[in-house]
Amino acid sequence: MANIVWHRKLRIYLDLTRADLGHEEYEDLWSTVYAMDRMYSARGVPVRERELQCGGVCQETGVEAPMFLRVRNGRREAVHERAEDEERHTAPLSDEHKAYQERILKAAREGGYAGDSEVRTRVGRSWIQTDTLIEGADGRRFGWEIQLCSAGTEGPRSVRARASRAEKNGITPAWHTDRADYANRHDSHWTRSDNLPAYVIAKTGDLRVVSGYRTLDFWRCDIHAVHPCPHGARRCGKAHATPTPHGILFDDLVRGTAAGLIVPIQFRTATKQHRFWVTDADRDRLEDLQADDTQLPPAPDTSGSADRASYNRPTCRPTREAEPSPLPAPAPIATALHHIPRQAAPPASEAAPLPASPVPGTDVHGGVRREDAVGLEAVIAAQQAADLTRRRLEQLSCDEERRHQRTAWFEAAARAQAAVTRYAQAKRLNRFEVEQRVRRAARDEAGLQRPGCPPPEIRR
Template sequence: MANIVWHTKLRIHLDLNQDDLGHAEHPGLWDMVYGMDRMYGDRGVPVADRDLQCGGVCRDAGVDAPMYLRLRANGRREAVHERREDEERHIVPVSDEHKAYQERILRAAVEGGFQGDSEVRTRVGRSWIQTDTLVEGADGLRIGWEVQLSSAGTEGPRSVRARAAKAEKNGITPAWHTDRSDYARRNDTQWTRSDNLPAYVIARTGDLRVVSGFRVLDFWRCDIHAVYACPDGVRRCDRFHATPKPRDVLFDDLVRRTAAGAIVPVQFRVGGTTHRFWITDTDRDRLEDLRSDDTHLPPVREPEVPAHASRNRPTCKPSLPAPSAAAPEAELPATRILAPAPPADTQTAPVQPLVVAHPALHPSGLPAELVELQQAADDARLQLEQLADHEERDQQRQVWLDVSEAVQAAVTRHARSQGLNRYDVEKRLRQVIRHPETQPGTPL
């Protein structure tokens, strides 16, 4: 039996747990539907030819399961499956491994400062969305985790794309996790995979590694020095491309960073296939910039050095040594310039260094010159988008590339001089220019 019924003629879900069947705008709906079903029964119409089907588990699995209505002596309303195999689909027990994953997702979310719940049923219009574990993330972000393990059917869920699309349409970011390699190779949603592990291992607080479904993007120029083949099928097109590379990530970190918006889903088309996986929000932003105009040069990725804890005390940055008297003027530190020496027979006070003023700062705390360069690059890009003539676009594109390269060089110099991460500087710079109303103004 089931309490969610799909009416094929009215094309609505009926919730038998509610007096109005979930449709207060249609008074007397139960009497009408039940009376019609009884009339079908009295006339010997087969259940399969009536208007009612299972609207819960069976419909989610892509199965048309005919049903009929029954009214108990105590007034309880029931919808009964015609076939026993459809009824059994509702009583499949949840495996211990599935429960362990649900508990681990909730624990990781709470440790990251987020909230969540399991087996969440969300009302969407006239239907519902059933989510294994729903995590409430930052800024209204909602991550719906669905776990499909080896205990599932051999062909897997048949309606993944439909369920994922329905979740996305209603503000839930779908996140499907499995331990089966054949599920992970599907492209109907963003699948992640861990090894096939027993429940007691999944439930532990130790590291649980995700071996599939997370990527980092390698941005490169398609010239004679490139190590990848051109995705456009030409010899060398001299444009810029992105290539996804697999990268492991810890499951707990994945849960927390997806809730924080630091790891996001993306669709990446290769040939005629659309691949779906997870990447960092930084890679997503760089990919969007690349797609906006494929001649754009993305920032050069610095080598990723894993951070390690250290028991050593922090060290201070040593100051620059004072220049020797014989050092040429060009080798003097940029911030200390000596005044011209007076004649030898003149008695004067000791020479005092002249301190050059620091560069002007923008209200955001970034150098004003850096902000002006980025603004000029954005203006050049806007001009490029407004041109229709092919020759004019080529000329304006070259202007944009020159300014963009100047911005990248300036960002690198500023980051190195201040001991900052250049990607954080670049991200902050773009936010200051493109979304000034949302910036708190914290200096970098």
């Protein structure tokens, strides 16, 4: 098919993309030309003897390619008589495109699945063509489309239309690209790898998928949650799921989709609907969560699965992350402790004489258990441990590691605060004064005194 047609008798070019065919001076030109071509067809006149020829690529290459007109689904079309003329309008596949097709077939065959490239599937009176069609387990069919050039979002040849036609005919569309702007499109389930040459894509190595595959993080929306509430409330108390980008090897993605272990999902947020690939376990947990958001779905059993190391050389170009500098070990606590001022004398109502034989487990300072009276050394050590855990958090960049480290920091800080409270109660001291002195002492012992600041005042 072509959009530009050369009329030999009228000696004009006809642009089928325009209503007036590019000639405003002729009224209803399309009806005249189309009626004449239909009359030739009814009288059995061969296409090569009619007045229409391709005025685009074929004419530019010096080839006379006969054409005829037709109307399909309300669209005007000019069709070549010979298939070789039609193929002249199709851009040749690039070496990178062919390398991806070969790699998909090789990865599928290693997993025990059959496939073929450039497969035409009959759909009613027309057909659809798939770059690489993989026959997966349980009758699943996956149509891998390698898109390394520009692709439209609207129209009969757009990504949305082609993916919809494939889904209606039992083919799960899987679109792969190396362009970063496709990662923000949600007209299909896109995956993306780095922009690599053909010989790197085709060789045996670890081709990594950097976009399009995610894991779902299930969490409770309370004060301990790391993610913000998707409903806009401060904390709604419900269970939510948050997708997190995750890396995967391209070969594992091809075999996982064919086996049914990796599935496409549509994840709706407040503003848009996202399409990406997840494991079947995360898909099942998401369905359970959407059915009942009052409780978190059970976590899948991963005791029998272990991460498998790869011995292949990588084909991606990862950026080298800076390793966190080791933190200095806390210095030993000095034996000379700061003296903290005591509170004022208690009122007369509290100064009643103590019984001759106090209750076992209490001391003479108001009924505080002896085992709860923590020494000042332990209080400062607990505060140093909390500060060290917080400094480790500042050097992490991975969201998963930061979540675990933040939990450890909360627990260490809670232990330090409890130690301060017990010490202040045991010694009948002002808790605020105790906490401030302990924080300064912990910072001085660890060598973190700010330059230019005088040492803390010591009351004797």
